[in-house]
Each structure stands twice: as structure tokens, then as C-alpha cells.
Amino acid sequence: MKLLVKPSRICGSIAVTGSKSHTIRGIAAALMADGVSTLYAPLESADTRSTLEAAKLFGAKVREFPDRWEITGTGGRFADPGRTVDLGNSGTGLRMLTSLAALQGFRIGFDGDASLRTRLMSGLLGALEKLGATVESSNGKCPFSIRGPLRGGATTVDGTTSQFLTSLLFALPNVGGDSTVDLEFLHEKPYIDITLSWLDSFGIRYRRSDDMLHWEIPGGQHIPAFRRVIPADFSTAAFPLVAAALAGDGVEIRNLDFSDAQGDKHVFRLLEEMGAVIERGGQLRVLPGGRLAGCVLDLNSTPDALPVMAVAAALADGETRLENVPQARVKETDRIAVMNAELTRMGADIEELPDGMIIRGGRLHGAQVHSHADHRIAMALAVAALAADGETVIEQAEAASVTYPGFIRDFRELGADFTVME
Ligand SMILES: O=C(O)C1=C[C@@H](OP(=O)(O)O)[C@@H](O)[C@H](O)C1
Numbered sequence: 226m227k228l229l230v231k232p233s234r235i236c237g238s239i240a241v242t243g244s245k246s247h248t249i250r251g252i253a254a255a256l257m258a259d260g261v262s263t264l265y266a267p268l269e270s271a272d273t274r275s276t277l278e279a280a281k282l283f284g285a286k287v288r289e290f291p292d293r294w295e296i297t298g299t300g301g302r303f304a305d306p307g308r309t310v311d312l313g314n315s316g317t318g319l320r321m322l323t324s325l326a327a328l329q330g331f332r333i334g335f336d337g338d339a340s341l342r343t344r345l346m347s348g349l350l351g352a353l354e355k356l357g358a359t360v361e362s363s364n365g366k367c368p369f370s371i372r373g374p375l376r377g378g379a380t381t382v383d384g385t386t387s388q389f390l391t392s393l394l395f396a397l398p399n400v401g402g403d404s405t406v407d408l409e410f411l412h413e414k415p416y417i418d419i420t421l422s423w424l425d426s427f428g429i430r431y432r433r434s435d436d437m438l439h440w441e442i443p444g445g446q447h448i449p450a451f452r453r454v455i456p457a458d459f460s461t462a463a464f465p466l467v468a469a470a471l472a473g474d475g476v477e478i479r480n481l482d483f484s485d486a487q488g489d490k491h492v493f494r495l496l497e498e499m500g501a502v503i504e505r506g507g508q509l510r511v512l513p514g515g516r517l518a519g520c521v522l523d524l525n526s527t528p529d530a531l532p533v534m535a536v537a538a539a540l541a542d543g544e545t546r547l548e549n550v551p552q553a554r555v556k557e558t559d560r561i562a563v564m565n566a567e568l569t570r571m572g573a574d575i576e577e578l579p580d581g582m583i584i585r586g587g588r589l590h591g592a593q594v595h596s597h598a599d600h601r602i603a604m605a606l607a608v609a610a611l612a613a614d615g616e617t618v619i620e621q622a623e624a625a626s627v628t629y630p631g632f633i634r635d636f637r638e639l640g641a642d643f644t645v646m647e
């Protein structure tokens with residue numbers, strides 16, 4: 226789908242949809258639980274859908290209502306799907322389900338779309354092999370198959386993506402024996418806080434070092450059935466936030482819970498550092514302000530914000546350095562390279578760093594740009610186009626539905642001049 230975007234001012238109120246990270250953890254937990262669990266206000270999007278469909282293949286029974294999903298779990302004993310489990314575009318879904326599949330005593334095959342086939346897996350597969358799993362894979366990525374069951378023991382895992390550790394933390398309490406996990410380093414610690422918020426709510430026991438690099442996980446534990454409300458997604462909220470700061474005449478952003486563990490809530494603080502004026506009363510409002518100003522921003526904890534923060538930087542006065550976020554290169558796309566290429570088409574002045582980018586901001590002009598089938602690139606470019614001079618056409622804009630199917634509709638309601646061309 227091509228999306229034509231004409232420069233526009235936005236104002237009004239927008240409700241942020243549910244958190245992808247929480248919804249996928251909720252599906253995984255409900256799949257493992259014995260009995261009926263309820264997720265209220267889950268995110269309905271392509272990534273959560275592929276995770277939910279995979280859970281059904283593993284034997285979860287799902288009843289969907291407009292406000293909730295009721296999921297009858299397997300008690301940890303999966304059905305044999307009898308075919309390859311396809312996680313589509315979802316890195317989180319794939320990583321979470323891989324360790325749970327390794328608890329089973331039969332072979333389970335996984336695959337995904339062209340992007341998912343590029344995503345790192347060998348660090349997790351190697352960690353699971355040390356705990357007793359057998360893996361078949363030609364290059365350590367999708368497609369691969371895994372067979373358990375896991376026994377306890379000691380393993381190490383790569384912390385380039387926090388999702389590997391998250392996956393082990395959900396699976397290892399269910400193993401018969403005790404386990405330890407060691408990491409040399411760990412990116413994106415706030416995502417581990419999200420994981421721990423789930424484990425803690427179940428009373429799952431573990432010990433960890435303060436730096437989160439050493440973990441001791443007693444086996445023989447089980448996830449009980451639960452009810453949980455999924456909070457709004459701060460990674461999604463970053464798009465209306467930046468749009469409102471660049472092209473807004475007052476935008477209310479609803480549903481946000483700043484007491485939640487999501488690290489991307491700090492994107493609000495990062496944008497305030499650049500000069501955005503944000504009012505936090507009952508609801509949060511981004512007020513019309515002056516131009517943003519460049520600064521140095523460490524995005525290690527908030528890697529998913531890189532595409533939209535690059536847009537903020539490209540339209541700010543002066544130089545912005547987005548740094549310490551090498552892992553942005555191993556997401557749905559190499560987001561550092563892709564944002565450099567696409568914003569350069571719109572006239573930005575960008576220098577790539579191995580772990581970030583230096584952006585000398587100013588103005589952007591409309592151009593023909595491409596999402597590279599990455600949801601956050603599609604939405605970031607649409608935000609850039611609102612505040613650029615002239616018209617922009619975004620190819621493969623439908624990628625937004627991976628985390629935000631209502632993106633075009635909701636932004637139009639705020640006044641964005643978006644036209645779907647084909
Ligand atoms: O645990 C999670 O829910 C996620 C962790 C992050 O991934 P990495 O840890 O691979 O960076 C983030 O980019 C992704 O959108 C969701």
C-alpha cells in the first residue's frame with residue numbers, strides 16, 4: 226500500500242492501543258498456565274495475532290471478546306502442532322515461544338517472514354542446547370526446529386537482544402531441575418523489568434545479581450491461571466508524541482500509565498530534553514511549542530524509539546546524536562541504515578555511527594520513501610512527512626499494522642492528511 230502524506234497540523238485526542246510486549250508475554254504465560262486466563266485490552270495486531278495463533282497450535286483454547294481474550298492453557302504440556310509454527314514478523318513471539326517449545330519432548334519447527342529469517346536466534350538456541358535441547362538449523366536462524374525436554378543446569382546467553390533472557394526466564398522455572406543463566410552484558414534492561422513484572426505477579430522465584438548478569442532459577446515452578454489488564458504501549462505512543470511536538474496544535478495522548486515497567490515511557494523525557502512542552506495532568510497533553518533543539522540521547526534502553534527520534538532530530542535545530550543503540554541494527558530491519566537512507570531522501574543531513582547516528586537537523590522535504598516492510602519505519606516516515614515541505618509517498622505503509630493497525634485512521638482523526646493510494 227502506498228500512503229500519500231501532505232503536510233498537516235494535528236490536534237485533538239488519541240487513545241494509545243495495548244502494549245505489544247505485555248500482550249505477547251500474556252499469551253505465553255496463559256499458554257503455560259493450567260486453566261483459564263484473561264487478558265483485558267490486549268493489543269490486536271499482526272505480531273500479537275501470529276503469537277496467539279501459534280499458542281492455539283500448541284493447544285491453547287482461545288475465546289475472543291471485544292474487550293478481552295480468554296485463554297485456556299496447557300499446563301505446560303503442549304500439543305504437537307504437526308507443522309511448522311510461523312511467527313510472521315514477530316521477534317518477541319518467536320523468541321518467547323522457542324524456549325517454551327524446548328520444554329516439550331518432541332520436535333517443533335519454527336519459521337517466519339523474510340525479516341524474521343534475518344533475526345538473531347543462535348545465541349538463544351545455543352543457550353537451550355546447553356540445557357539439553359537438540360536444535361536443527363542451517364544457519365542458526367529461522368527456519369529451525371528444536372526438541373526438548375530441557376533439564377536444569379548452567380547456561381550462558383548473549384544479551385544483544387534482551388528477548389533471549391526474557392525467553393529463558395519464562396521457561397526455566399517450568400523445568401524439573403534448577404538452572405543458572407549468565408550474561409556478559411545486557412542491552413534493554415527495561416524489557417527485563419517488564420518480564421519480571423509478569424513473573425513476580427505469579428510468585429515465580431528467582432535470584433539475580435544487581436547488574437542482571439547472573440540469574441538463579443529454581444525448577445519445578447508453575448504459572449497459575451491469571452487475569453491481567455494490558456497497559457497502553459509506550460513504543461506506539463512515541464509516534465503521536467513526536468508528531469504532536471513537530472506538527473501539533475495541542476494533542477491529548479490517552480491511556481498512558483507511567484507506573485508501568487515499559488522503558489519506552491522515557492521517550493517522553495527524551496523529547497522534553499529536546500524542548501517539547503508536555504503537560505501531565507489527568508491526561509497527558511503535548512502543547513504547541515517552539516522548534517525542538519538537538520541534543521545527545523542514549524537510546525540503549527529504548528531501541529524501538531530510534532526511527533521516530535531520528536525524525537525529531539531531523540526537524541530539530543542543531544545537531545542530535547542518537548547513541549549506544551547498536552541493537553537497532555538487528556530489528557525488523559537495520560533501522561540505523563534504513564532511517565539514514567530514507568530521511569536522506571527527504572533532505573536530512575545524517576552521519577551513521579556503528580551504534581547510532583548524528584543528525585544535523587533543519588527542514589525536510591517531501592519525497593518517495595519506503596518502509597522496508599518495517600512497521601516503525603513506516604510510522605516514523607509518516608510523522609516526518611506531516612512536518613516536511615511538500616508531499617511524501619510512503620511505500621509499503623501497511624507494515625504499520627504489525628503493531629498499530631489503526632495508525633492511519635487514528636492520525637486522520639487528528640487531522641493528518643493521509644490518502645491511501647493503492
Ligand atoms: O522484550 C520485548 O518485548 C521487546 C524487546 C526489545 O527487543 P530486543 O530485546 O531484541 O531489543 C524490543 O525491541 C521489542 O520490540 C520488544
Ligand SMILES: C=C(OP(=O)(O)O)C(=O)O
Nearest residue numbers: 314315316317529556557
Ligand atoms: C523490534 C521490534 O519487535 P520484535 O523484536 O518483537 O519483532 C519492534 O517492535 O520494534
